Amino acid sequence: MDAEARPSLRDLPSVDQVLKTGAALEAAQRFGRVPLTAAVRAALEEVRACVLAGQLASVPSPDHVALAAAEQLALASRSSLRPVFNLTGTVLHTNLGRAVLAEAAVEAATAAMRSAVALEYDLGTGKRGERDDHVRELLIELTGAEDATVVNNNAAAVLLALNTLGAGKGAVVSRGELIEIGGAFRMPDIMARAGARLVEVGTTNRTHAKDYLGALDAETGLILKVHTSNYRIEGFTKEVSARELAQIARQHGVPLVHDLGSGTLADLARLGVGREPTVRETVADGADLVTFSGDKLLGGPQTGFLVGRADLIAAINRNPMKRALRVDKIRLAALEATLRLYRDPDTLAARLPTLRLLARPAGEIRALAEALAMPVATLIGDDWLVSVVDCASQIGSGALPQETLASAGLALRPADGSGSALAALAAALRRLERPVIGRITDGALLLDLRCLEDPQGLLDSLAGLPS
Numbered sequence: 468m469d470a471e472a473r474p475s476l477r478d479l480p481s482v483d484q485v486l487k488t489g490a491a492l493e494a495a496q497r498f499g500r501v502p503l504t505a506a507v508r509a510a511l512e513e514v515r516a517c518v519l520a521g522q523l524a525s526v527p528s529p530d531h532v533a534l535a536a537a538e539q540l541a542l543a544s545r546s547s548l549r550p551v552f553n554l555t556g557t558v559l560h561t562n563l564g565r566a567v568l569a570e571a572a573v574e575a576a577t578a579a580m581r582s583a584v585a586l587e588y589d590l591g592t593g594k595r596g597e598r599d600d601h602v603r604e605l606l607i608e609l610t611g612a613e614d615a616t617v618v619n620n621n622a623a624a625v626l627l628a629l630n631t632l633g634a635g636k637g638a639v640v641s642r643g644e645l646i647e648i649g650g651a652f653r654m655p656d657i658m659a660r661a662g663a664r665l666v667e668v669g670t671t672n673r674t675h676a677k678d679y680l681g682a683l684d685a686e687t688g689l690i691l692k693v694h695t696s697n698y699r700i701e702g703f704t705k706e707v708s709a710r711e712l713a714q715i716a717r718q719h720g721v722p723l724v725h726d727l728g729s730g731t732l733a734d735l736a737r738l739g740v741g742r743e744p745t746v747r748e749t750v751a752d753g754a755d756l757v758t759f760s761g762d763k764l765l766g767g768p769q770t771g772f773l774v775g776r777a778d779l780i781a782a783i784n785r786n787p788m789k790r791a792l793r794v795d796k797i798r799l800a801a802l803e804a805t806l807r808l809y810r811d812p813d814t815l816a817a818r819l820p821t822l823r824l825l826a827r828p829a830g831e832i833r834a835l836a837e838a839l840a841m842p843v844a845t846l847i848g849d850d851w852l853v854s855v856v857d858c859a860s861q862i863g864s865g866a867l868p869q870e871t872l873a874s875a876g877l878a879l880r881p882a883d884g885s886g887s888a889l890a891a892l893a894a895a896l897r898r899l900e901r902p903v904i905g906r907i908t909d910g911a912l913l914l915d916l917r918c919l920e921d922p923q924g925l926l927d928s929l930a931g932l933p934s
């Protein structure tokens with residue numbers, strides 16, 4: 468470029484000139500005068516750098532700078548925790564926030580956020596009440612346990628149980644159940660932090676009753692049984708059943724704590740989702756305490772439960788750690804509303820998204836895929852081949868890891884077979900106003916439609932792809 472034709476810094480519009488444009492006045496309304504001024508300065512700074520580097524043929528108009536600043540503000544003001552379309556095929560996706568809450572839970576949480584609530588206040592007597600009372604009776608009713616309490620999540624429930632019953636004592640656990648479930652939750656580490664001494668018994672694949680019996684002594688604080696959630700040991704294996712372990716624990720006067728992991732309050736077989744013992748069955752098997760999650764199969768907000776013997780729950784409630792692990796009014800409201808849905812098994816699957824999505828028939832999902840194939844193909848353009856495919860969804864969050872659910876979706880394949888195009892499309896889908904998250908498999912970007920309940924919303928979002 469010849470030096471004469473280069474724009475000069477003197478031609479740059481001033482901040483004031485930009486702020487007086489129509490575009491700037493509009494943006495000031497939307498984002499506020501102060502953030503807009505900062506964005507305009509930043510935009511002008513960028514133009515200045517380009518001019519100095521000789522990258523511009525002419526300086527932009529004040530309007531142009533205002534629009535660029537407004538666009539920056541719009542991008543920066545998008546929530547980082549904004550909703551996405553979970554088309555990964557994993558219904559309870561930990562990285563995507565696990566359970567989607569029921570409408571009743573959303574309403575209850577919203578109401579609790581907007582107003583003062585009787586959180587620890589007994590409306591009958593006008594005296595101080597208990598936070599747990601909002602869900603205690605429901606949990607007792609739904610699990611058959613003597614008493615119950617709620618904490619931040621199941622990791623907290625396990626930590627609290629181990630600390631309350633096992634601090635300075637031994638916690639006996641099978642080597643086949645010393646799990647890591649991801650997110651730095653490793654049983655031996657949790658035990659150390661709880662102040663309990665890990666007493667490993669048995670071997671990785673086989674643990675017998677005599678292994679537990681040989682480890683019990685005056686120093687034993689508890690026996691721990693752990694649901695192996697996200698893995699299975701197959702072949703030459705042996706574990707001691709929860710029922711047998713409960714007998715051993717009772718005979719020796721030590722409590723049995725059963726960490727169920729996901730835990731379910733509903734009969735999943737009835738919904739065609741495989742077989743997982745319910746919390747009620749686990750309680751009936753005789754564990755003194757059972758712990759489980761609120762946002763896995765239960766389908767509620769992130770919470771963790773301890774249910775079982777009243778004297779042990781009382782001891783847990785006296786532990787000062789409980790205060791640090793408690794839940795706030797918003798989650799408690801959502802949880803109460805979620806648990807209430809379980810009172811009516813006939814309407815449960817329709818009202819609770821987690822169970823509704825898990826029980827969704829493959830035929831219905833396939834029909835959705837067939838209806839969406841054409842419009843999606845039109846929106847993503849000629850470079851892509853879109854086909855309806857059968858696929859398999861997963862439950863997620865360590866629940867029934869080997870169980871898959873027949874599903875259907877759209878496979879997006881680059882017409883020229885290029886692998887880098889796939890990653891680029893996945894990235895473009897993640898940049899959408901409402902990001903679309905699929906998974907790359909067999910040379911295609913697969914959108915499993917099991918969790919899609921708003922097809923028009925998906926099309927609207929895809930319409931934002933750059934052409």
Ligand SMILES: *Cc1c(COP(=O)(O)O)cnc(C)c1O
Nearest residue numbers: 620621622694696728729760865
């Ligand atoms: C998921 C899980 C936990 C942790 O539960 P969070 O609610 O995620 O804290 C603990 N134990 C087992 C066996 C699990 O599967």
